[in-house]
Amino acid sequence: MTPVSHQTYLEYKDFTAISPEVFSCIARIMKNARGFDLDGYKDQCIKRRIAIRLRATNCSSGEEYCELLRRDDDEVDRLQKVLTIHVSQFFRDPPMFDKLCREIFPLLFALTGMNRSGRPGIWSVGCASGEEPYTVALLLKHFFPDELGRVGATILATDVDEAILKVAREGIYGEERLREVPDEFRREYFLERDGRYQLVYEIRSLVEFLQADLTQTGAFPESDLILCRNVLMYFERSQQEVILHGFADVLRPGGVLILGKSETVVGSALERFEPICTVERIYRRA
Numbered sequence: 001m002t003p004v005s006h007q008t009y010l011e012y013k014d015f016t017a018i019s020p021e022v023f024s025c026i027a028r029i030m031k032n033a034r035g036f037d038l039d040g041y042k043d044q045c046i047k048r049r050i051a052i053r054l055r056a057t058n059c060s061s062g063e064e065y066c067e068l069l070r071r072d073d074d075e076v077d078r079l080q081k082v083l084t085i086h087v088s089q090f091f092r093d094p095p096m097f098d099k100l101c102r103e104i105f106p107l108l109f110a111l112t113g114m115n116r117s118g119r120p121g122i123w124s125v126g127c128a129s130g131e132e133p134y135t136v137a138l139l140l141k142h143f144f145p146d147e148l149g150r151v152g153a154t155i156l157a158t159d160v161d162e163a164i165l166k167v168a169r170e171g172i173y174g175e176e177r178l179r180e181v182p183d184e185f186r187r188e189y190f191l192e193r194d195g196r197y198q199l200v201y202e203i204r205s206l207v208e209f210l211q212a213d214l215t216q217t218g219a220f221p222e223s224d225l226i227l228c229r230n231v232l233m234y235f236e237r238s239q240q241e242v243i244l245h246g247f248a249d250v251l252r253p254g255g256v257l258i259l260g261k262s263e264t265v266v267g268s269a270l271e272r273f274e275p276i277c278t279v280e281r282i283y284r285r286a
């Protein structure tokens with residue numbers, strides 16, 4: 001028999017404490033308290049994360065943890081934080097942003113005349129603390145100032161977690177989030193204060209942050225470019241398909257979708273997108 005480490009045993013024990021009944025109880029509490037819908041997420045992934053909180057709160061059973069959630073609003077916050085992973089970075093995956101600048105932005109501005117509002121609509125989905133939409137804003141401001149001045153651009157950034165959006169709106173980051181930021185951009189667009197860096201207002205004001213749940217596909221905004229990177233991977237394949245169809249429905253003709261490096265268009269949604277660059281996971285609405 002393969003020896004089981006103490007840690008693995010504990011994880012296994014906590015994991016089995018989350019019975020289907022406990023899982024639906026937690027799902028109900030999260031839905032009622034925060035409007036956060038656990039349906040469609042990968043089961044194992046969610047259970048592993050709930051188990052982390054079970055261990056951290058020293059609850060001896062799933063039922064005890066449900067009780068704790070019912071009476072302690074702060075624990076609801078902590079659980080939501082664990083369930084939604086907020087890792088992000090400015091210029092995360094630089095080759096993709098290079099392609100965005102060289103090929104996709106020019107295409108978007110060329111298409112602009114065709115959409116009703118006259119300005120490209122860009123939507124960053126699952127934006128976490130804002131690094132992704134702000135990178136888009138930085139690139140537009142730096143490389144497309146004329147187009148930005150003439151036609152403008154709407155950059156909408158959404159996330160299910162209101163707490164992380166507060167961080168995003170402030171736009172203050174530690175060094176670790178800025179590792180890929182070119183020196184020129186650091187000098188021009190960030191203000192250093194006590195070892196932390198705040199994006200200048202000129203860039204922050206280009207992005208609008210709103211709380212929204214990706215599983216509510218009926219309320220998606222019309223867009224020319226959708227970035228949904230490192231978010232789909234937390235969902236079951238069937239839910240990924242539903243979301244991808246939702247994106248195809250709201251992308252205007254010629255509109256572009258960008259996924260994360262380990263994500264791809266799946267199932268029947270394949271008929272609605274054609275690849276522009278498979279390496280960088282860039283697709284055009286078919």
Ligand SMILES: C[S@@+](CC[C@H](N)C(=O)[O-])C[C@H]1O[C@@H](n2cnc3c(N)ncnc32)[C@H](O)[C@@H]1O
Pocket residue numbers: 084085086087088089092125126127128129131132158159160161164212213214215228229230231260
């Ligand atoms: C790993 S971060 C990705 C951040 C950024 N897109 C990037 O690639 O750097 C995943 C984000 O997806 C958000 N998220 C998870 N479920 C969501 C949902 N149902 N609706 C909207 N956002 C969601 C999480 O709150 C988290 O901020």
